Each structure stands twice: as C-alpha cells, then as structure tokens.
Amino acid sequence: MENFSLIFALLLLLFAFSTGEMIERRHYKDIRSREQRWKRFPAITLKRIPSAWEVEDSEMVYGNVVISVDHFKRFLAGLRGIFGGRIKSYESLMDRARREALLRLKKDAMDKGFDAIVNVRLETTRMANARRNGEGTAGLEVLAYGTGLKLRNKPA
Amino acid sequence: MILSNIETVPGKTIVQFYGIVTGSTVRAKHIGRDIMASLKNLVGGELKGYTELLGEAREDALERMRQQAESLGANAVVNVRFSTSSIAQGAAELFAYGTAVKVE
Numbered sequence: 001m002e003n004f005s006l007i008f009a010l011l012l013l014l015f016a017f018s019t020g021e022m023i024e025r026r027h028y029k030d031i032r033s034r035e036q037r038w039k040r041f042p043a044i045t046l047k048r049i050p051s052a053w054e055v056e057d058s059e060m061v062y063g064n065v066v067i068s069v070d071h072f073k074r075f076l077a078g079l080r081g082i083f084g085g086r087i088k089s090y091e092s093l094m095d096r097a098r099r100e101a102l103l104r105l106k107k108d109a110m111d112k113g114f115d116a117i118v119n120v121r122l123e124t125t126r127m128a129n130a131r132r133n134g135e136g137t138a139g140l141e142v143l144a145y146g147t148g149l150k151l152r153n154k155p156a
Numbered sequence: 157m158i159l160s161n162i163e164t165v166p167g168k169t170i171v172q173f174y175g176i177v178t179g180s181t182v183r184a185k186h187i188g189r190d191i192m193a194s195l196k197n198l199v200g201g202e203l204k205g206y207t208e209l210l211g212e213a214r215e216d217a218l219e220r221m222r223q224q225a226e227s228l229g230a231n232a233v234v235n236v237r238f239s240t241s242s243i244a245q246g247a248a249e250l251f252a253y254g255t256a257v258k259v260e
Contacts, residue, residue, distance in 0.1 A: 012198070019199040027201065047162045055166035060159040060236060062214060066207045070200030093200075100202075119162045125240040127206060139203045141210055143238055147160045 013072050020070025024092065031099050038106050043117040043146065053116065057150040061117060063104030066127060066139040067097045093140060098122060101142040114148030121145055157222045158232040158259065165232050165259045174228040174256035179221030182249045183213045210250065214238070217252040230256035 049055060069077070073089035080087045101122065109117050123143040158165050196203050217238075225233050236254035 016198050016200075020201075023199060023201040049162070049166055058158065058160055058166045060161055062211075064207060064210050064214065066203045066210060068197050068200055068203055071198045073200065121161065121237075123238050123240055139197075139206050141206070141240065143210070143214070143240060145161060145236075145238060147162050147166075149166060 013075060016071035016073075020072055023070070024096070027096055027100075031096065031103065034103050035099070038103070038110075041106050041110065041116070043102070043106055043109075043120050045120050047119045049118055049149065052153070053149065054152040055149050056152050057114075058147055059112065059114075060145060061105055061109040061112060061114065061148040062143065062145045063101045063106070063108055064141065064143040065097055065100045065104060066141045067093065067100065068139040069093045094124075097140050097142040098124075098144075101144040105144040105146060109146075109148040112148060113150060115151040115154050116149045117146040118149060119146050157225060157230075159218070159222075159236050159254070160232070160234050161236045161254075163235055165234060165257075168232075168259040170234070170257045171260050172230075172258040174225070174230045174258070176253060177221050177224040177228070177230075177233060177256045178251065178253040179217040179219065179224065180249065180251040181213050181216040181220070183209060183216075210240075213250040214252070217250045221252050221254065225254075225256040228256050230258055232257050232259045 069089055073093075076089055077087045102120070105117065105120065121144070123145075125141045125143075127139040127141055158168075160166070164170060192203075192205055221233060221236075233254040233256050236252060239251045239253075241249045241251075
C-alpha cells in the first residue's frame, strides 16, 4: 500500500513534468510570435508624452493574466528551498506572466483604436490558495496598465 | 469620464481639482472555478477563471471610482493607480485610486 502511494506520487510528478513543460514551451512560442508581430506598437514607461506626438484622444488600457507553475516545478522549487540558489522554474513563470500581461495591454490598446501607450505600469500579486489556509501559491497575477493615446500623426 | 494614469489628460487642460477618489472590491472565486484552477495547478499554465475574476474585479473597482468622481462633479480622473493584494481563503482585493478633476 505504501509502495502504491509512492508510485502514484511519482507518476503524478512525471505527468506534471511532461505536460507542464509542453504548456510552457507552447506559451513561449506564442509570446515570441506576438511580440514579433506587435513590436512596432509603441508602449513606453515615460509619463511625458513625446513632443512630436499630437494627441487626439486618450483613455486607460489594461491587460491582466493569472498563471501558475506545474506540480513538478513546485516540487523542484521546494528542493531549492533546502539548498538555496536560483529557482529557474519560478523565474520563467514571472517572465511569462509579465510578458503575457504586456501583450494583452497592447492588444487592448489596439482593439480600442489607440496608436501608443504611455506610462506603462506593472503590478504583481500572488493569489492566495483557498485551501491549506492560504499557504502556497494558487497563481501569480500580473496587471499591466497605461494610458492609451490616439494620435493625429502616427509615429513612424 | 476620462481616465488616465499620467498627470494630465493629454490635449486638455485641468480647470478644477476635486481630490482623491477611490474604488475597491474584494472578490472570492466560486467553487467551480476553484476546482478547475486546482486541476490546472497540477500542469501549470494560465488560470483563465482567475484571469476573468480579476478582470471583473478591476472593472468593479474602476466603476466605483468613476461613480465617486461623478458625484463630485468631475469629468475625468487623472493619475489612476492600482494596488492589488491577496487576502487568505482565495479572495483578491483590487484597489483603484486617482485624482478627480474637471478638464476642458
């Protein structure tokens, strides 16, 4: 019986590893292709609007995402907690979440007909787990926001 | 109601300040979403239920802020900021604040 639960735990890890890895790879591929496609769309973190831009209209734009790591990576991160050092799996999680949120911000601005975004800000929160008294991470939330501008003269 | 997170509304001038307006919402996810999310937690990736939840929460918080600004007689809110925090038991708080102004 003990052997059975050990095998089950290992199988779960293996399943999480293979599926999680695949989901992450697919997500990165998607992120890179969208980044490439929308790289000409200006999104800047400055508050000052470049003086060459003639603003016609403005409104706030948003993009948010909640993302979680897989069971295997969480297990690895737990081991890292014993030995210390870089936790690569969590670094890639943060990276994916922020890039995704920024892409959604750009998408929101484009959908609303804006030509640029100024004062882009990123806000990150950990979503508490409903069970285990809020311990552990249910997901990482990233909210990206900024002011979308419609310009009379589109930037080159 | 125009919102902006820079100090002005581009292309317009501020003629009057009304002070800080805020909007906040605390939301819990419903159980269906929670079960789906815990399954998704095994393999990782986007938790769509939570993404939607936080999107709705953001709209709520902004709406409350807008109403407050409207009741003051403002027609825009500038320098809007967000602050998010997670409270235990799977609830999330989203807080939006800014300065209510009249622009022309």
